Amino acid sequence: MTITFFNTKPYDHQFFEEVNQQYGHQLRFLEVPLNASTAPLAQGTEVVCVFVNDVVDAQVLHQLAENGVQLLALRCAGFNNVDLKTAVALNLPVVRVPAYSPYAVAEHTLALILALNRKTHRAYNRVREGNFALNGLMGFDLHGRTVGIIGLGAIGLVTARILKGFGCRVLGYDVQPSAASNELGVEFTNLPNLYAQSDIISLHCPLTPQTYHLINEESINQMKEGMMLINTSRGALIDGRAVIEGLKCEKIKYLGLDVYEEEGDLSFEDMSGKVIQDDVFMRLLSFNNVLVTGHQAFFTADALHNIARITLQNITDFEQGKPLANAVQP
Structure with a gap:
């Protein structure tokens, strides 16, 4: 699947590209955070992957759905930045990484x-x-x-x-x-x-x-x-x-x-x-x-590897029509 990553740093590229050798998805990395202004950049992609500080409110979700996005993948455990009720109404599944390390x-x-x-x-x-x-x-x-x-x-x-x-x-x-x-x-x-x-x-x-x-x-x-x-x-x-x-x-x-x-x-x-x-x-x-400290508690090589692996597995499960074990429910 085609995946657009928002709000990325060099270490995101490193770990996702390394783990993706097992999955074969098409990865596109953007440095800008996701919000109402940047959501149009997701046009033509099937999956959008976001992090803790991205804005995924009702307006952004409607833009993503209109642009053909089929899945929202969180590469983190928290999901308080996502309007889950709107995601359900738009039939846009949301998956996360509940435990990375x-x-x-x-x-x-x-x-x-x-x-x-x-x-x-x-x-x-x-x-x-x-x-x-x-x-x-x-x-x-x-x-x-x-x-x-x-x-x-x-x-x-x-x-x-x-x-x-x-x-x-x-x-x-x-x-x-x-x-x-x-x-x-x-x-x-x-x-x-x-x-x-x-x-x-x-x-x-x-x-x-x-x-x-x-x-x-x-x-x-x-x-x-x-x-x-x-x-x-x-x-x-x-x-x-x-x-x-x-x-x-x-x-x-x-x-x-x-x-x-x-x-x-x-x-x-x-x-x-x-x-x-x-x-x-x-x-x-x-x-x-x-x-x-600057939100670095999660920042170990082990955790980043697990985040990449679980995120890509979530996306692969969606692609293959399997049950989404890490789906977020409102």
Whole structure:
């Protein structure tokens, strides 16, 4: 099938072209993101492949359908950027990559926790300047600390397993508790109790109307004094302004983010020569106890290979009329 990829980088070309040797599809890579202005570029293609920050609203979907697109393939797990009701009305199937490497994201979560705790990013810069003083670099033992994990899907469970290996007590919350979490020794609880007891809270849940701004003024007020908050899931799970207030009053003593609510104009781009206009984001960067990475938790060779393989298999299943195991339902 003919596939047009929007919002691509050189590593997308590399992994999809490599994996496509097994499938034989015709690949067309575009650097521009998908939106109402760029949707006409999909004319003449059977499949459109998009990423997390592409705009796939009703207007865009109608344009794609009118241009003959038969399938929308997401090369990511999240699908909150797609108007699924319109896709169903247009008989335009949507497929995704539900799990590409839970280890990649879980391990990055631990990287943020460890860096914030032991302040390795600050120590690195000090030593490069010849400063070997330890003042301000004191951390704490992870062993024996209580970590709350919100979202016990594949990534949340891998994160829990790693933290149990550090000797942490792990609390968990999910709308659908699983036997796997019990087997790991995760203590299932409600959100108020998780907030109150956790020294560290890590978010691993999808973005839905119910989880939008899950971390807000009310939930922060329920949290333990001096806690650590980590988000490697979806940016809009956190109300940025509320978190700033939490940092200012030191309710939140450490903040690690790989995602940000308004990251659409920032992520995956080199903004070093421009003035970033987002005041909330820039205020967050001004705190010395905040560590932000640029949506890179997924970014391992293993994960990129799996993303390419599963995406192309989804498309091949559609081409061959097979059941779509990874179809997204509204």
